[in-house]
Amino acid sequence: xxxxxxxxxxEVTEMGQEVTLRCKPISGHDYLFWYRQTMMxxxxxLIYFNNNVPIDDSxxxxxxxxxxxxxxxxxxLKIQPSEPRDSAVYFCASSHSGxxxxxxxxxxxxLTVL
Amino acid sequence: GDSVTQMEGPVxxxxxxxxxxxxxxxxxxxxxxxxxxxxxxxxxxxxxxxTKADDKGSNKGFExxxxxxxxxxxxxxGSVQVSDSAVYFCALSYTGxASKLTFGTGTRLQVTL
Numbered sequence: 660x661x662x663x664x665x666x667x668x669x670e671v672t673e674m675g676q677e678v679t680l681r682c683k684p685i686s687g688h689d690y691l692f693w694y695r696q697t698m699m700x701x702x703x704x705l706i707y708f709n710n711n712v713p714i715d716d717s718x719x720x721x722x723x724x725x726x727x728x729x730x731x732x733x734x735x736l737k738i739q740p741s742e743p744r745d746s747a748v749y750f751c752a753s754s755h756s757g758x759x760x761x762x763x764x765x766x767x768x769x770l771t772v773l
Numbered sequence: 774g775d776s777v778t779q780m781e782g783p784v785x786x787x788x789x790x791x792x793x794x795x796x797x798x799x800x801x802x803x804x805x806x807x808x809x810x811x812x813x814x815x816x817x818x819x820x821x822x823x824t825k826a827d828d829k830g831s832n833k834g835f836e837x838x839x840x841x842x843x844x845x846x847x848x849x850x851g852s853v854q855v856s857d858s859a860v861y862f863c864a865l866s867y868t869g870x871a872s873k874l875t876f877g878t879g880t881r882l883q884v885t886l
Contacts, residue, residue: 663816692873701878702817702862715873750816760805760866762874764816 663765665751671771677739680768683732684753692762693726693736694750702750708734709756741772775800777863779877786853786884794848794880796837796863804865806830806839806846807874811860820848820861853884 664683672678684691692707706716711728719726723742728734738745748769752762780795798806805824809817821830826841835850846863863877 702876704873707873752816760874761807761819761822762817764818766814766816 663751663753663763665749665765665768667768668766669769669771671773672741673773674742675740676772677737678741678745678770678772680736680749680751680770682734682736682751682765684734684751685755685763686732688753688755688763689731690754690756690762691728691734692752692754693734694752695747696750696767697747705736738770741770743772746770746772775804775865775875777865777875777877779861779863779880782860782879782881784880784882786882788855788884788886789852790884792848792850792853792857792882794861794863794882796846796848796877798844798846798863798865800844800865802867803841804867806837807864807866808835808837808846808848809862809864809876811862811879813859817862853882855884855886858882858884 666681689710693705695703695705705718706726707714708728724738726736748767750764750767752764754762776799778797807822808820810820811817821832823830823839826839829838837846837848860879860881862879864874866874
């Protein structure tokens with residue numbers, strides 16, 4: 660298995676632009692998580708899905724952030740409009756309910772908003 | 774609510790030194806405990822885990838024992854290598870629930886020659 664795939668790996672954009680981050684979870688996994696990592700706040704859970712349904716989005720910082728999971732093999736995290744304080748590394752992770760809660764992380768997308 | 778507390782980093786050690794990274798937790802139930810490692814420029818990956826009290830997780834020379842009486846899960850390694858330089862995260866989760874992990878803040882380890 661290729662593991663969790665994220666794209667792009669790096670994104671540089673200007674303030675006010677829309678940013679879309681993409682994630683393909685491991686086949687057969689029914690949970691998908693989006694995290695944000697910064698030096699100041701560490702690793703934060705933004706939202707997670709179970710069977711494509713959002714379960715908890717309490718970590719989403721504000722209305723500028725939205726996430727979707729249209730099918731079991733694809734999820735997006737969108738920021739519109741982007742701001743410099745959104746600069747961070749965004750990770751996607753997946754897991755399956757039959758396991759012992761081990762999450763498999765993607766390589767991350769490093770976002771820089773100028 | 775549940776929480777995980779890790780020792781502050783960075784931890785700087787010479788190669789072949791003994792490593793301990795402290796982790797304590799607060800939980801309402803009986804969670805599983807994990808150590809994840811993040812190498813530079815990569816995502817987190819599971820290092821080891823323990824699912825019940827007194828269990829010892831081990832992998833790549835690292836060990837951690839689930840201590841219910843002290844609510845701790847300290848990570849140890851007898852002889853660190855430069856390649857162990859990374860950020861280490863302690864985490865907890867409840868098997869059979871939402872698979873959600875509660876992470877500590879991470880401890881950066883730097884190993885020098």
